Amino acid sequence: MKSSALGRTYADKECIIRQGEAGDCMYVVQMGKVEVVREEGGAEVSLAVLDEGDFFGEMALFEKEVRSATVRSLGESCVLTVDRKTLVGRVQEDPSLAFNILRTLSSRIRKLNAELVRAKGRSGT
Amino acid sequence: MRKPEKGPSLADSLTSLAQAKSSDLRLEDGSEIAVIGGGPAGSFFSYFVLGQAERVGLDIRVDIYEPRRFDESGPSGCNHCGGIISESLVQILAAEGINIPPSVVQRGIDSYMLHTDVGSTRIDTPLVEKRIAAVFRGAGPSGLGESSWSSFDSYLLKLAVSKGAQVLRKLVNGVEFKAGRPHLRSPDGWNKDYDLVVVATGVTSNFFQLIQSLEIGYHPPRTVKTFICEFELGREMVQAHLGTSMHVFLLDIPGLEFAAVIPKGDYATLCLLGHDIDNQMVEAFLASPEVKGCFPDPEMIPEHVCFCFPRINVQSAVQPFGDRMVLVGDCGVARLYKDGIGAAYRTSKAAAKTAVLHGIAKEDFEQHYWPACHAIAKDNRIGKFIFAFNHLFQGKRFSQRAVLRMTSWEQQKKEGPRFMSMVLWDLFTGSAAYREILWRTFHPAFWVPFAWNLVAAVFSRGGDKKIGRSL
Numbered sequence: 001m002k003s004s005a006l007g008r009t010y011a012d013k014e015c016i017i018r019q020g021e022a023g024d025c026m027y028v029v030q031m032g033k034v035e036v037v038r039e040e041g042g043a044e045v046s047l048a049v050l051d052e053g054d055f056f057g058e059m060a061l062f063e064k065e066v067r068s069a070t071v072r073s074l075g076e077s078c079v080l081t082v083d084r085k086t087l088v089g090r091v092q093e094d095p096s097l098a099f100n101i102l103r104t105l106s107s108r109i110r111k112l113n114a115e116l117v118r119a120k121g122r123s124g125t
Numbered sequence: 126m127r128k129p130e131k132g133p134s135l136a137d138s139l140t141s142l143a144q145a146k147s148s149d150l151r152l153e154d155g156s157e158i159a160v161i162g163g164g165p166a167g168s169f170f171s172y173f174v175l176g177q178a179e180r181v182g183l184d185i186r187v188d189i190y191e192p193r194r195f196d197e198s199g200p201s202g203c204n205h206c207g208g209i210i211s212e213s214l215v216q217i218l219a220a221e222g223i224n225i226p227p228s229v230v231q232r233g234i235d236s237y238m239l240h241t242d243v244g245s246t247r248i249d250t251p252l253v254e255k256r257i258a259a260v261f262r263g264a265g266p267s268g269l270g271e272s273s274w275s276s277f278d279s280y281l282l283k284l285a286v287s288k289g290a291q292v293l294r295k296l297v298n299g300v301e302f303k304a305g306r307p308h309l310r311s312p313d314g315w316n317k318d319y320d321l322v323v324v325a326t327g328v329t330s331n332f333f334q335l336i337q338s339l340e341i342g343y344h345p346p347r348t349v350k351t352f353i354c355e356f357e358l359g360r361e362m363v364q365a366h367l368g369t370s371m372h373v374f375l376l377d378i379p380g381l382e383f384a385a386v387i388p389k390g391d392y393a394t395l396c397l398l399g400h401d402i403d404n405q406m407v408e409a410f411l412a413s414p415e416v417k418g419c420f421p422d423p424e425m426i427p428e429h430v431c432f433c434f435p436r437i438n439v440q441s442a443v444q445p446f447g448d449r450m451v452l453v454g455d456c457g458v459a460r461l462y463k464d465g466i467g468a469a470y471r472t473s474k475a476a477a478k479t480a481v482l483h484g485i486a487k488e489d490f491e492q493h494y495w496p497a498c499h500a501i502a503k504d505n506r507i508g509k510f511i512f513a514f515n516h517l518f519q520g521k522r523f524s525q526r527a528v529l530r531m532t533s534w535e536q537q538k539k540e541g542p543r544f545m546s547m548v549l550w551d552l553f554t555g556s557a558a559y560r561e562i563l564w565r566t567f568h569p570a571f572w573v574p575f576a577w578n579l580v581a582a583v584f585s586r587g588g589d590k591k592i593g594r595s596l
């Protein structure tokens with residue numbers, strides 16, 4: 001891993017955020033990959049693998065809920081933290097800053113809808 | 126409170142709001158924009174104006190005039206700057222989806238070493254994370270051969286091109302209004318009319334004086350001379366002696382406002398900002414033991430491989446806009462001594478949004494662009510006050526000792542607020558507005574321990590030793 005990548009370096013399988021913990025920042029992958037997993041009844045379901053440029057943990061910026069999933073490094077990765085204070089402060093002055101986040105959220109909802117339709121189709125409802 | 130029956134009807138209000146908000150001069154499908162200068166301000170403007178236009182379904186053309194080739198090493202490819210991308214800008218750009226690639230980041234910075242006449246201390250990033258980028262604006266210092274690193278300005282220009290901007294490798298040396306439309310000329314005989322001209326020429330060229338002669342009400346910013354040079358130390362030496370810290374100096378040298386040594390790849394960049402820096406001041410700075418101590422051999426600072434005395438904007442321009450014309454970045458408004466690239470981002474984005482969403486008349490820029498500039502200019506006034514106050518402290522050894530004592534004590538604490546560290550961090554990094562920094566100093570948790578440290582420093586004259594000198 002090049003020493004010049006921004007953010008913090010995480011080792012393989014190291015936890016970046018943990019499901020159920022409080023959080024007040026979002027994260028942007030600068031190098032490498034991370035895996036998003038959800039723990040349900042003792043079992044783990046892999047939700048997504050995120051690449052360079054992808055972000056996660058953005059829900060903490062909008063709601064005061066705990067983290068909804070765990071995110072772990074897949075191999076070595078570099079991840080940048082974006083503070084809620086910095087981002088929300090700028091969004092007040094320039095609401096269009098939230099556009100990129102909204103676009104990603106919107107595409108995630110689209111994917112979820114497709115998954116839901118597939119799941120409903122499988123269960124025959 | 127106003128009674129509803131006496132006020133205008135909703136329809137009237139909406140009509141007058143619409144009239145107040147947009148002029149007749151607007152961008153339309155097929156409109157052409159010239160951006161003079163492809164530094165950060167020009168590239169950010171082009172990137173955002175094309176992005177906004179795409180969102181609202183507007184088909185426009187953007188030509189960027191930039192004679193410099195940022196992939197060349199030495200002065201011909203460089204926009205002369207310390208190359209620090211502030212912590213707040215790195216985060217905001219990441220939220221915009223602009224992630225500065227590792228090939229552009231010469232070194233990620235995670236801490237500051239503060240050097241004073243009475244010792245040094247280290248201040249870590251709040252999250253112990255590399256959130257500040259040290260970059261080269263061009264391809265690197267003079268004489269640099271093949272390099273695996275890319276230039277920051279080249280990266281931004283390519284981003285603008287990826288959105289659809291065209292780059293014309295031309296110097297613009299003439300601008301005038303013909304039948305109400307701006308007309309550009311370059312020395313090779315090229316000339317063209319545009320719907321909107323965006324001036325992003327910085328303050329290093331004299332182009333903005335041409336704009337003043339157009340009598341649109343623009344008055345250029347006040348600038349002062351600064352100094353930058355590069356030392357070639359080699360990667361191992363840079364890592365061993367400077368590490369991933371930016372080295373900041375608060376020394377009692379008259380006229381010097383801010384001095385920093387920034388580690389980058391094989392090089393270290395020295396930046397001196399103040400009141401018209403000259404050779405004498407540079408020599409006085411390099412002769413001080415605190416500076417020598419940062420180099421591998423304190424008895425012999427190596428010759429610099431590249432140097433320049435660029436100018437910096439220290440007082441905002443007056444009215445950086447007119448009908449079909451707007452000035453962004455340094456030739457308009459910049460932040461005092463800090464985060465000039467961050468100010469270029471803010472002013473350029475505000476101008477781009479105004480042009481697409483509101484219009485391109487003087488009134489549109491006045492209503493929607495100027496507030497972003499004015500907020501920076503207003504904050505700079507507080508910044509001037511903070512720097513003047515800082516001067517008082519810089520000149521006294523006991524106050525330097527007090528700052529150092531308090532910072533070191535805070536850095537050794539496992540948890541709890543670190544008021545002095547945060548004030549210094551934000552002052553050096555440009556991460557927070559000057560207003561916020563000032564507010565923090567009014568907090569009793571700042572000035573009570575500081576007053577105590579001042580008293581303690583008066584009685585500990587013998588204690589001028591280096592504190593926390595490790596990297």
Ligand SMILES: Cc1cc2nc3c(=O)[nH]c(=O)nc-3n(C[C@H](O)[C@H](O)[C@H](O)COP(=O)(O)OP(=O)(O)OC[C@H]3O[C@@H](n4cnc5c(N)ncnc54)[C@H](O)[C@@H]3O)c2cc1C
Pocket residue numbers: 161162163164165166167190191192193204205206207208209210211295296297298325326327328329330332351352353396397398435436437453454455456459463464465466467469
């Ligand atoms: C010593 C020093 C250290 C600094 N350190 C930092 C720092 O660490 N971090 C930071 O954020 N800021 C720093 N700054 C400030 C920063 O350099 C500027 O704020 C920033 O470069 C402004 O960007 P700009 O695009 O407005 O202007 P510029 O970067 O100056 O770009 C202007 C561009 O316009 C082009 N141009 C000029 N005239 C013409 C013409 N007639 N036709 C066509 N093209 C033209 C030039 O070639 C150039 O590419 C520093 C400044 C100085 C002086």
